Amino acid sequence: MPTPPTPLLYESHMHTPLCRHARGTPSDYAAVALQRNLAGIIVTCHNPMPNGYSASARMLESQWPDYLALVAASAAQFAGRLDIRLGLECDYAPGFEAFLEHQISSNPLHHVLGSVHPQVGEYRQKYFNGDPIAYQRTYFDHLAMAAETQLFDTLSHPDLVKNISPKDWQLPRVMDDIRRALDRIAKASTAMELNTSGLNKEIPEMNPGPEILREIAQRKIPMVLGADAHDPIRVADKFEEALTLLESTGHTHIHFHLNRHRHPVPIPTARASLTPLP
């Protein structure tokens, strides 16, 4: 058998059962990452939020020590074989800045995702006024605000709102708003994620889609790759397809974060480092 190339890439977005809608331990995800010839995984489960916000989709604040222990146990188990790091996917909405600042700065996180989740009931209740286009505009404004907080390394799945009301997703109607948001995100030097899980949603394309990816490339905003696995089998899912999409929309590099420091990898090098699942 030919020797696989040196592992290089990290899976930068994945979950644990603590969020109540994912299955498998970080070790189960790590086993798939090894098969894919990744260098490591960054566990980024949904963060605890205050006052019961979206409580059904995340760990409780009291479970935080369990999260640290879960990631540490897998990291020890895979030491010398796969690098397992602690990260977090944080919900962002205006008003949560102080809470998040404290949560993020008090923990040794390697990669912090900032997510606007327009499907969350509490968010929808506050910001949906019955007009789906206005909701899309609010979403992109909040995404830019998230970047401007400087709290996050990467903005997750940054066109997630398109699946809230797929029939109302017509890019030309909101493209100027998206461009303005991307200008602000570029100025904030925050990375954005290409999230491959979008292929399994009602609008079957990655988040974001190709038109937005082109606008991102024009602004030289760094891209991070994530499968957003809620099941071990999806670790690094469709990464090859994602790299091809990035190249075809004008991107030259993919990035990951360790110790909250950004590492660029040329796309051809990234592609060559991956092994398909048997």
Ligand SMILES: [Zn+2]
């Ligand atoms: Zn989730």
Ligand SMILES: [Zn+2]
């Ligand atoms: Zn998310």
